[in-house]
Amino acid sequence: MAGCVLEDVTLRRKNLRFPFPKNMAQRLRGKRVEALTRRAKYILARIEGGEILLMHLGMSGRFTIHQPNGEVQGRPGEFHYQMPEGSPTGDGPHDHVIFQMAGGTRIVYTDHRRFGIMDLFAEEEAENHKLLSTLGVEPMGNALTADYLNEAFRRKHSPLKAALLDQKIIAGLGNIYVCEALFRAGLSPKRLAHTITSEAGPTARIERLVRTVRDVISEAIEAGGSTLRDYAQADGELGYFQHSFQVYDQEGAACCVPGCGRPIKRIVQSGRSTFYCTSCQK
C-alpha cells in the first residue's frame, strides 16, 4: 500500500464495529498512500491531501494481498471459518473492504467478527482523535520506563492483569503478552497494581516487569507473532511465538520453572482468560 495509489475502494457493508466515515470510499479514490505507520494496535495510513486512514484489526481482522500475477499473500494455512470455494478475491461473506491499487494489486480486508475499525479524518484531528488521544506509551518506546510505570500504577487499584491491558497506560499489550510478561516477572495477575509501586521510586518488581514486558514483545515480534487459529503475518507466513508460551493457553500443563512443575491455572479476570502459576507468581 505504501507509496501506491488507491484506484478504487469498495465497502461491501456500511460498518464494521462502527459505521464507516461519510464518503470514505470516494474520499480515498485516486489518492496516494504516502506512508503507513502504527500507533498501539492501530494501523495509520497517511493519505495524499492530508487525511489519515485509521485501521484496527479487532480480534479477527486481516488483510490479504492479491498481486497482479495471481500471487496471494496474507492467507494463513488454516482458517477459523469455512472459506467459500473459489472466492478468495474479495467476494467472500466476510470480505468487507476492497482496496484496488493502481497497478493491479488488490488488498482485501476480511473480518468475520467485525470488531475491526476503520476511520478517516484530517491529519490535524489525529491528536484529538477519540481512539488515539487517550493512548499510553508504546511498550517498546523510550517512554516506557520504570519511573513511568511506577507513577502510573501508584493510583491503580485494579489487578496487575487489568492494569497492563489498560491501553491508557501502556498501549499495545494484549491478553497473551500480558499473561506471559507477568509469569516471567513472577507477579500474580491478581495482585493490585499499586502494591508493586513505591512513593520513593521504582521498586525491583517494577523494574523487572518493565524488562519482561519488553522481552516478551520483542521475542514475539522476532518469532513473527502468535498463530492460535488463523493469525498470519502480512506475507501469509504463520507466527511461531505460540511455541514459546509458558502460561497462555497452557491450563493444566506443568509450570516450566525448574523445581516447580505445578499445573498452570486458568482464571477469568474482567471477562478475559488469565493463565498463571499460583506458586511462581506472587
Next chain:
DNA sequence: AGCTCGACCTGCACGC
C-alpha cells in the same frame, strides 16, 4: 473518578 462488566459478532469445540 475509577473500576468492572456487558455488548458487539461469528464460528468452532464440546457435552448431552
Next chain:
DNA sequence: TGCGTGCAGGTCGAGC
C-alpha cells in the same frame, strides 16, 4: 444429528 454452552487475539461505554 442437533441443540445448548462456552470460548476466542479487543475495547468502548454503561452502570456501579
